[in-house]
Amino acid sequence: MKKKVTNVHFTLETRKLIEERLNESKTITEISNELQRDRSNIGKEIMKHRIATFPSTFNYDHPCLKHVNCSMKTYECYKTCKNIEIKLCENLISSPHVCNGCQKKKYCRHVRYYYNAVEANNEYVNSWKKDRSKLRYTPLELDILNNDFKVLVLNCKSIYHALIVINKRGFNFKISTIYKQIERGQLALKKSDLPRCRKTKQKEVRDKSYKRDIDGHTYEDYNSYKEENPNAVETQMDTVEGIKENDAPVFFTIEIVDIKFILIFKLTSQNAKEVSNKLKLLKQILGNEIIEKIFEILLTDNGKEFIRLDDLQEILPNANIFYCHPYSSYEKGNIENNHELIRRVIPKGVSLKCYTQKDLDLLCSHINSLYRESLDGKCPFDLVENYISKNVLDKLNLKRIDDDKVVLVPKLLGEKNINNIKKYLDKKEIEEANITL
Incomplete structure (x- = not known):
């Protein structure tokens, strides 16, 4: 039977x-x-x-x-x-x-x-x-999520980073579950508190034809080189702009793609000469050996500040330099993701004149201390010593921030930053940009 x-x-x-x-x-x-x-x-x-x-x-x-x-x-x-x-x-x-x-x-x-x-x-x-949708937390777990966890997310604007910090205390919260509970409104943290609550605009289709002679250095050449050299170290280069004005300063950003490690420098003006000078300074600090290691592949955009290929090749003679299509920032999506972290502290539409290199070093340290899911729960600082030694990082004024002290909201750079934001953005623009002052 x-x-x-x-x-x-x-x-x-x-x-x-x-x-x-x-x-x-x-x-x-x-x-x-x-x-x-x-x-x-x-x-x-x-x-x-x-x-x-x-x-x-x-x-x-x-x-x-x-x-x-x-x-x-x-x-x-x-x-x-x-x-x-x-x-x-x-x-x-x-x-x-x-x-x-x-x-x-x-x-x-x-x-x-x-x-x-x-x-x-x-x-x-x-x-x-x-x-299944009911909360099954103990009073202690619920208190942690609605207080400590909420504060961490509001400061660093990253649920993934905040969960790693909280789970180090012996908890086992799951990121997918937390997202669902925030969506249902079951936690003190609201959906509007998250950095990506706005809808993404549809990408505008633009003509991708080149206007300058960069034969052998196109995005297609980049893809071919990557295919032939899959283990090559790639670095991406870009600028972050403020408001449009004459001789407006910009932020010059460099990212080691494999470890998401970013460097941020202030340029007094957005031109090729400023970029060349900053690269020469970086080369002096890092030394030829590190420069050759991290700049095996260099991908950048087609902007006026990067288009002087001869100057770049003179400073970085061993680098294989390639350019994205015009208006195609998604082709260097890695560095754009780090730009999003910059914008959580310094939003679009404000002047960049008031920020010093010291401010950017602090911002850079916090970004590189943020845990990333794409790095299997590590932060860029955990991996950077395979590329850049601690002594050199000290020369760049970069240091690892304690994981529960990571802040990626405007208050990181103090009242100066908050006042600068209020000067250029009205209340409605601040709310629409989901900026936490």
């Missing part, structure tokens, strides 16, 4: 079979034997999900036994009343407690109960979803 199945949820197919057998007037014992399920489980399933059908009260007795003496006698009040007392058909008192197989159901004036497989399955799925 086969052993009966236990502790297995009913499926829609199983429920349909139960409904069919009830319609055929089969007993619960016969159904349980066919399904190899415990008789009590079949009975509980039917009783839990049966649906009541009330007969019309027109020219017939009301289904509620209390109706005569009840003060509430509205039309079909029995459908909503919680104190209803129903006179059941004698056949419903005994198993299977439903009318599916009854021969008199067409003419019966009693309240009828039916088992419907589809309705039963929908009710089960909805109750399962509701049960």
